[in-house]
Amino acid sequence: MEETKDTPAEEQGKSTSYDKDQRTWAMLCHISTFVGFVFPFGNIIAPLVLWLLKKDEYPLVDDQ
Numbered sequence: 001m002e003e004t005k006d007t008p009a010e011e012q013g014k015s016t017s018y019d020k021d022q023r024t025w026a027m028l029c030h031i032s033t034f035v036g037f038v039f040p041f042g043n044i045i046a047p048l049v050l051w052l053l054k055k056d057e058y059p060l061v062d063d064q
Contacts, residue, residue: 018060022058022059022061025050026058029050029061030064032047
């Protein structure tokens, strides 16, 4: 009989699967840092605005 090992997130009862929208918004938060190449302080303001808009709706965005 094979023994299965749970990942740490599964051991704590947390789900590690996120829907496509959550992953997309989290990715946009990371990519939005490149706005700083076009606008001064855009690398701080753009991710901050995205996070403030989506942090309550998507837990992955809040985590990232």
